[in-house]
Amino acid sequence: MFPGHSFAPLQIRGRQLLPVVQGGMGVGISAHRLAGSVAREGALGTIASIDLRHHHSDLMDMCRADPRHETLARANLIALGREIAAARKLAGGNGMIAVNVMKAVNAHADYVRAACEHGADAIVVGAGLPLDLPDLTAGVDIALVPILSDARGVALVLKKWMKKGRLPDAIVIEHPAYAGGHLGVTDIADMGHERFAFTQIFAELEGVYATLGITRHDVPLVVAGGVNSHEAVRKWLEAGANGVQVGTPFAVTEEGDAHPDFKRVLADAKPEDIVEFVSVTGLPARAVKTPWLERYLRNEARIRTKIGSLKLACPTGLECLSACGLRDGIEKFGHFCIDTRLAAALRGDVANGLFFRGREALPFGSAIRSVRDLLELLLTGVARPAVAQRAAFALA
Ligand SMILES: Cc1cc2nc3c(=O)[nH]c(=O)nc-3n(C[C@H](O)[C@H](O)[C@H](O)COP(=O)(O)O)c2cc1C
Numbered sequence: 538m539f540p541g542h543s544f545a546p547l548q549i550r551g552r553q554l555l556p557v558v559q560g561g562m563g564v565g566i567s568a569h570r571l572a573g574s575v576a577r578e579g580a581l582g583t584i585a586s587i588d589l590r591h592h593h594s595d596l597m598d599m600c601r602a603d604p605r606h607e608t609l610a611r612a613n614l615i616a617l618g619r620e621i622a623a624a625r626k627l628a629g630g631n632g633m634i635a636v637n638v639m640k641a642v643n644a645h646a647d648y649v650r651a652a653c654e655h656g657a658d659a660i661v662v663g664a665g666l667p668l669d670l671p672d673l674t675a676g677v678d679i680a681l682v683p684i685l686s687d688a689r690g691v692a693l694v695l696k697k698w699m700k701k702g703r704l705p706d707a708i709v710i711e712h713p714a715y716a717g718g719h720l721g722v723t724d725i726a727d728m729g730h731e732r733f734a735f736t737q738i739f740a741e742l743e744g745v746y747a748t749l750g751i752t753r754h755d756v757p758l759v760v761a762g763g764v765n766s767h768e769a770v771r772k773w774l775e776a777g778a779n780g781v782q783v784g785t786p787f788a789v790t791e792e793g794d795a796h797p798d799f800k801r802v803l804a805d806a807k808p809e810d811i812v813e814f815v816s817v818t819g820l821p822a823r824a825v826k827t828p829w830l831e832r833y834l835r836n837e838a839r840i841r842t843k844i845g846s847l848k849l850a851c852p853t854g855l856e857c858l859s860a861c862g863l864r865d866g867i868e869k870f871g872h873f874c875i876d877t878r879l880a881a882a883l884r885g886d887v888a889n890g891l892f893f894r895g896r897e898a899l900p901f902g903s904a905i906r907s908v909r910d911l912l913e914l915l916l917t918g919v920a921r922p923a924v925a926q927r928a929a930f931a932l933a
């Protein structure tokens with residue numbers, strides 16, 4: 538477990554945790570090794586549930602031999618079960634293992650049920666309002682954590698869930714101007730709006746909590762996006778957050794589950810290399826302008842005019858999203874196969890991958906360091922001298 542620091546613990550469903558949470562990162566970027574290593578230190582580590590078969594060569598063989606949708610979906614559920622078991626083993630009973638599920642994903646209810654069956658400690662749901670989560674998990678002792686972006690969304694979820702007799706065990710508030718991956722805002726131009734400012738959200742929610750008769754002890758608030766230093770952790774915890782969620786800095790740790798070249802792309806990106814664009818989900822997203830994304834953005838208008846409203850067959854057969862710009866011919870959405878691009882990034886394919894990344898500089902600059910070193914720096918401000926790289930990489 539982690540040595541002393543001066544912050545109050547984050548309490549989720551009766552468990553005392555380090556106040557730094559590791560955000561879920563798909564496809565395969567946060568699998569068992571990252572989540573288990575974070576939990577082992579006494580924090581909440583998160584496995585991203587989407588398309589985990591890429592980490593299992595036998596399941597990839599099974600999918601190549603029988604590329605029907607049902608086989609791919611089954612492979613992913615088997616992979617999720619394996620990843621939860623491996624993360625729990627690595628954690629050794631410390632911290633918590635969460636499974637991140639995106640509401641925009643077709644199989645989201647199956648992933649939620651699999652997370653419950655395989656003994657995850659928490660389910661964290663983003664990319665959509667998780668109004669069905671209490672029903673999907675009824676009777677299961679598991680922490681439920683929605684990801685939202687503003688006070689209105691938080692108030693809505695609290696009220697709807699309370700009618701079902703359930704409170705979230707914590708809420709992550711993710712700032713669209715800083716976070717990596719999909720962003721909780723409909724219009725990119727809107728992401729700097731003051732309704733997303735954490736301090737404004739804390740102030741607005743004070744009244745909401747009082748009206749509903751709940752306290753932060755009942756529903757702690759965790760802020761996410763751009764938390765990249767001890768000073769930032771201190772600032773937000775002192776400003777009223779109960780915890781901070783960190784994504785990109787964990788993605789580039791030694792224990793991060795992606796290929797070393799994935800980590801290099803994120804760690805070496807300069808501010809001018811990081812861009813926002815419209816994803817196939819219809820939501821804006823933030824990523825590094827690697828060769829494929831640069832080419833796509835250069836041709837975006839032409840692609841939209843040419844195939845924007847055409848319905849195309851799902852290139853992988855996974856049918857991963859419930860609404861996909863490419864498959865469903867939704868003109869104003871993005872038009873590329875997100876699963877193919879994210880899987881290429883996981884493999885370290887710099888030419889063809891899509892590399893999600895948060896906007897801020899990284900705590901250790903471009904250095905790849907361990908989970909423990911990162912947690913220590915964020916919680917205490919102490920940066921230990923680097924030791925030789927320890928982690929090995931394996932991908933199907
Ligand atoms: C590579 C990458 C993949 C991500 N994938 C997901 C995901 O699958 N689901 C999700 O809810 N959030 C996802 N996120 C968001 C992170 O969980 C986290 O909240 C966010 O990146 C925090 O901002 P930071 O990167 O500045 O710390 C992703 C972020 C990154 C960088």
